Amino acid sequence: DDDTFSFRKPTAANFNLIGQNTPFRHRIRWLNDQFDRTVVDGIGTSTDGTVTWGLSGGVASDYDVTGGQAVTSLTSVGVSRTFGCTPAIPIHDATVVVDTNASPATGASIGARVGFSTSASSFNNSYFAGVLFRTDGTVTVRITKWVGGSTTTLVADTAVGFYTSGEVWTIRFKRWPGGYFGVMASSDSIASIQPTGWTIWTTTPD
DSSP states (O other): OOOTTOSSOTTSTTTTTSOTTOOOOOOOOOOOOOOOSOEESSOOBOTTSSOBOEEESSOGGGEEEETTEEEEOOOSTTOOOEEEOOOOOSSEEEEEEEEOOSOOOTTOEEEEEEEEESSSSOSSEEEEEEEEEETTSEEEEEEEEEETTEEEEEEEEEEEEEOOTTOEEEEEEEEETTTEEEEEEEETTOGGGOOSSOSEEEEOOO
16 A cells, blocks of 8 residues: 555656656665674674674673573672664564573572563663463463563463473574564473464554
């Protein structure tokens, strides 16, 4: 329904300026970070040089990059640790790997989340996929939206399986144009729950 590039409709902004065979140069901005560097007390700059990762929570020594991975260490309880950036990317696809080398204390949970902002300049409009490892052994995933300091749950905690200490879990979070979001969660050591599609998904306007 967008007539911006119409060459037939007189009310279009480019009427008589663009013909049927007019060549276009179209550029899509991507963030490419292979974490192919060694960084101590931080995450550093992405492989393509477009962003420098910012840190929030914990202390600098909780963050490092080695062996093709960005690592966040949970050295104390009750403190969240986040690293992020704000590139203007129209399609988002991010993955976080969680090594459950410890079990949560009674009445608590261990969690991780991966997300992205739909704003090119701030995190005031962000979406997150979260995974929680609970004391009863269950693993749940959720999708939330964060706007101006307020969090809205888009998909409530959904059980995806069970875990034991030492398992490695992969959480993939993807956004498509039009406000579609999907989460894929799986354990590398439990073949029976490897997802054949997206574990949970939702759609919401930006």
